[in-house]
Amino acid sequence: MNGARILIECLKKENVEVIFGYPGGQVLPIFDQLYDAPIRFILTRHEQGAAHAADGYARATGKVGVCLATSGPGATNLVTGIATAYMDSIPMVAITGQVKSFLIGNDAFQEADITGITRPITKHNYLVEDIKDLARVIKEAFHVASTGRPGPVLVDIPSDIQMQETEFAYPEKVQMRGYNPTYNGHPGQIKRAAKAISESKRPILYVGGGAIACDASDEVYSLATKNDIPVTMTLLGLGAFPMTHKLALGMLGMHGTAYANHAIMDSDLIIAVGARFDDRVTGKLDAFAPHASVIHIDIDPASVSKTVDVDIPIVGDAAIVLKQLNKMVKKPDTKDWLKTIDGWKKTYPMKYKIDEKLRPQYVVEQIYEATKGNAIICTEVGQNQMWAAQYFKFIKPRTIISSGGLGTMGYGFPAAIGAKLGRPKMPVFDVAGDGSIQMNIQELATAVIEKTPVKIIILNNSCLGMVRQWQELFYKKRYSYTKLCADTPDFVKLAESYGAVGMRITKKKDVRKAIDKALKINNTVVIDFRVEQEENVFPMVPAGEAINKMISGGLA
Amino acid sequence: MRHTISVLVENKFGVLARIAGLFSARGFNIDSLAVGETEDPTVSRMTIISKGDDKTLEQIKKQLNKLIDVIKVVDFKEGEFVDRELMLIKVAVNAENQKNVLEAVESVGGRVVSALPGSVSAEVAGDSNKINGLIELLKPFSIVEVVRTGRIALGTGEKGMKADGKPEVNE
Numbered sequence: 001m002n003g004a005r006i007l008i009e010c011l012k013k014e015n016v017e018v019i020f021g022y023p024g025g026q027v028l029p030i031f032d033q034l035y036d037a038p039i040r041f042i043l044t045r046h047e048q049g050a051a052h053a054a055d056g057y058a059r060a061t062g063k064v065g066v067c068l069a070t071s072g073p074g075a076t077n078l079v080t081g082i083a084t085a086y087m088d089s090i091p092m093v094a095i096t097g098q099v100k101s102f103l104i105g106n107d108a109f110q111e112a113d114i115t116g117i118t119r120p121i122t123k124h125n126y127l128v129e130d131i132k133d134l135a136r137v138i139k140e141a142f143h144v145a146s147t148g149r150p151g152p153v154l155v156d157i158p159s160d161i162q163m164q165e166t167e168f169a170y171p172e173k174v175q176m177r178g179y180n181p182t183y184n185g186h187p188g189q190i191k192r193a194a195k196a197i198s199e200s201k202r203p204i205l206y207v208g209g210g211a212i213a214c215d216a217s218d219e220v221y222s223l224a225t226k227n228d229i230p231v232t233m234t235l236l237g238l239g240a241f242p243m244t245h246k247l248a249l250g251m252l253g254m255h256g257t258a259y260a261n262h263a264i265m266d267s268d269l270i271i272a273v274g275a276r277f278d279d280r281v282t283g284k285l286d287a288f289a290p291h292a293s294v295i296h297i298d299i300d301p302a303s304v305s306k307t308v309d310v311d312i313p314i315v316g317d318a319a320i321v322l323k324q325l326n327k328m329v330k331k332p333d334t335k336d337w338l339k340t341i342d343g344w345k346k347t348y349p350m351k352y353k354i355d356e357k358l359r360p361q362y363v364v365e366q367i368y369e370a371t372k373g374n375a376i377i378c379t380e381v382g383q384n385q386m387w388a389a390q391y392f393k394f395i396k397p398r399t400i401i402s403s404g405g406l407g408t409m410g411y412g413f414p415a416a417i418g419a420k421l422g423r424p425k426m427p428v429f430d431v432a433g434d435g436s437i438q439m440n441i442q443e444l445a446t447a448v449i450e451k452t453p454v455k456i457i458i459l460n461n462s463c464l465g466m467v468r469q470w471q472e473l474f475y476k477k478r479y480s481y482t483k484l485c486a487d488t489p490d491f492v493k494l495a496e497s498y499g500a501v502g503m504r505i506t507k508k509k510d511v512r513k514a515i516d517k518a519l520k521i522n523n524t525v526v527i528d529f530r531v532e533q534e535e536n537v538f539p540m541v542p543a544g545e546a547i548n549k550m551i552s553g554g555l556a
Numbered sequence: 557m558r559h560t561i562s563v564l565v566e567n568k569f570g571v572l573a574r575i576a577g578l579f580s581a582r583g584f585n586i587d588s589l590a591v592g593e594t595e596d597p598t599v600s601r602m603t604i605i606s607k608g609d610d611k612t613l614e615q616i617k618k619q620l621n622k623l624i625d626v627i628k629v630v631d632f633k634e635g636e637f638v639d640r641e642l643m644l645i646k647v648a649v650n651a652e653n654q655k656n657v658l659e660a661v662e663s664v665g666g667r668v669v670s671a672l673p674g675s676v677s678a679e680v681a682g683d684s685n686k687i688n689g690l691i692e693l694l695k696p697f698s699i700v701e702v703v704r705t706g707r708i709a710l711g712t713g714e715k716g717m718k719a720d721g722k723p724e725v726n727e
């Protein structure tokens with residue numbers, strides 16, 4: 001069997017049902033095999049789209065997303081997508097063609113040192129130098145990508161190796177002496193954690209993307225509801241605990257709810273689950289949660305005590321650890337604490353100006369009302385992303401798909417295509433800004449042709465809203481290069497030119513009708529909502545401040 | 557605080573770049589780095605000397621451990637290891653001072669590897685005190701070039717560092 005065929009056989013063994021990619025000279029043997037392989041191939045219109053789509057598929061399903069590109073420019077076009085997946089710990093295998101082995105290092109046509117380029121943005125990567133290693137490498141790549149703290153793995157395969165022949169034998173298991181993730185938490189530490197929770201007066205669960213990755217939301221739910229512990233979530237943790245529950249405090253951090261930020265700052269015990277205390281969450285580090293002890297459950301030892309010092313570290317799989325913890329915790333008395341939090345909820349509710357104007361928050365709320373939370377919400381980056389996180393009530397895990405760590409504009413739409421392929425029965429939205437959507441707008445062709453009907457909600461403020469907001473608040477309203485043009489492109493015509501459905505909504509009263517209509521159309525729909533340009537995302541913690549020093553834009 | 561870290565790694569291409577890249581990307585300093593094969597040809601051993609507070613060092617160790625080509629990491633405790641470095645040094649000499657240079661080399665236990673009318677080359681192995689001591693002694697003469705291997709370290713006592721795989725972390 002030749003190398004290209006071996007690759008396909010390996011992917012079949014890994015139950016890969018879809019590959020996102022783009023062809024080119026150094027992957028011709030692989031494409032020749034794909035021609036009649038029983039694996040769906042999605043031809044995106046840009047390799048970045050392929051990487052994000054594989055990532056969106058992985059987030060929506062929990063399976064490994066696979067993308068494929070040729071050497072040189074094909075491979076470098078994957079880079080942003082790989083970095084995005086790396087920052088958010090998403091299981092992905094990226095396969096690239098490489099120039100023939102004997103040409104490597106010669107600046108051959110379309111040669112790029114992609115293993116060198118992606119070394120700091122992959123969990124691991126490989127250059128296959130011998131056809132005999134290929135099957136083992138693919139096996140390892142899927143294993144590494146999907147176990148422990150997940151992440152992207154890149155496999156670079158020179159085209160001569162794709163054509164060489166060898167016998168195919170897929171290894172039964174992997175043997176890697178340098179890789180041994182920890183799943184079971186230390187029993188002594190779990191006991192200490194149970195005691196700390198039982199004795200706490202003002203506990204709070206702080207839940208991140210790790211809880212989604214480990215499918216720990218049921219255990220989070222038990223811990224919270226059996227013990228009356230309030231829950232705040234990071235952007236990537238949304239959906240781990242239903243926002244409709246009275247113990248849910250929503251997102252914390254820079255654009256978190258005021259009550260989540262006050263609660264974490266006043267708590268005496270933070271129970272962090274698969275979250276990494278990044279700067280958007282902690283704000284000013286020295287001032288963060290001064291009265292709290294910290295329990296940190298995380299599969300990655302390097303995340304523990306990286307920024308915030310941890311009192312009770314538990315390295316392990318969040319679902320396994322929480323299951324054991326749930327058996328041991330005695331219910332603490334949190335009545336007063338919940339009363340205090342209710343007070344904050346009343347004093348500082350999430351709100352925006354309600355009038356006749358078409359405001360972006362209202363659009364997001366109406367998507368929730370129309371779907372009752374039974375939808376996958378992908379986002380772009382900027383204000384649109386924060387409004388989606390703030391105003392959509394996520395009730396299930398894997399329903400928010402957003403580039404948290406890297407903050408990649410152009411992520412949401414291709415990710416939505418991947419999500420729709422993975423979960424075809426779910427309505428899938430991309431909540432977008434007019435800036436971000438233009439970064440991968442070419443994927444309209446993919447969405448239409450591949451029949452992955454996603455609903456693109458453009459919160460069109462004719463500007464790079466989030467940057468404009470910072471310029472307004474911190475740069476004396478000097479709007480340097482953040483204005484876009486409302487009528488270029490004409491998103492309705494643009495959608496139509498690709499064979500999608502375009503709509504333009506300028507009035508608040510038409511919002512819900514448009515969303516309902518879009519849900520009924522079995523095609524990709526682009527809705528250009530002309531929203532208030534001056535609308536800002538509040539509350540907001542200015543960079544470098546403590547997270548209870550929020551500004552509210554005069555609303556609270 | 558200065559730390560001496562020994563790292564067992566897969567003896568594969570690209571591994572050095574991974575480790576060096578990790579240090580530079582995360583802003584960790586490397587004071588000295590030495591690499592060589594071990595008794596097992598599939599395993600290389602690196603000795604890295606790095607400076608940083610305890611929190612930084614903890615992070616360095618954890619990040620090293622996360623690399624899949626890293627098999628084991630040991631941060632040596634003061635007093636539980638020996639370290640050595642090898643230096644080659646060349647000094648320009650003339651008929652008058654050649655003798656003084658040879659004496660200086662001998663006084664620290666170094667060995668002359670080449671003595672020509674115009675230059676003396678010597679080797680000295682030992683801890684940094686010894687090596688820096690010789691450099692100081694030879695400074696008054698004219699040092700032409702110095703090359704050092706970087707430090708290598710070995711834990712004392714019966715236990716050795718074995719490539720038997722990463723243990724589970726249990727905190």
Ligand SMILES: Cc1ncc(C[n+]2csc(CCOP(=O)(O)OP(=O)(O)O)c2C)c(N)n1
Pocket residue numbers: 380381382383384385407408409410432433434435436437459461463464465466467
């Ligand atoms: C690829 C990329 N380039 C630049 C940025 C910096 N950036 C963050 S938000 C933003 C503005 C986004 O504008 P838009 O998509 O219109 O969304 P809005 O904030 O208006 O909702 C920019 C430029 C980024 N996050 N990603």
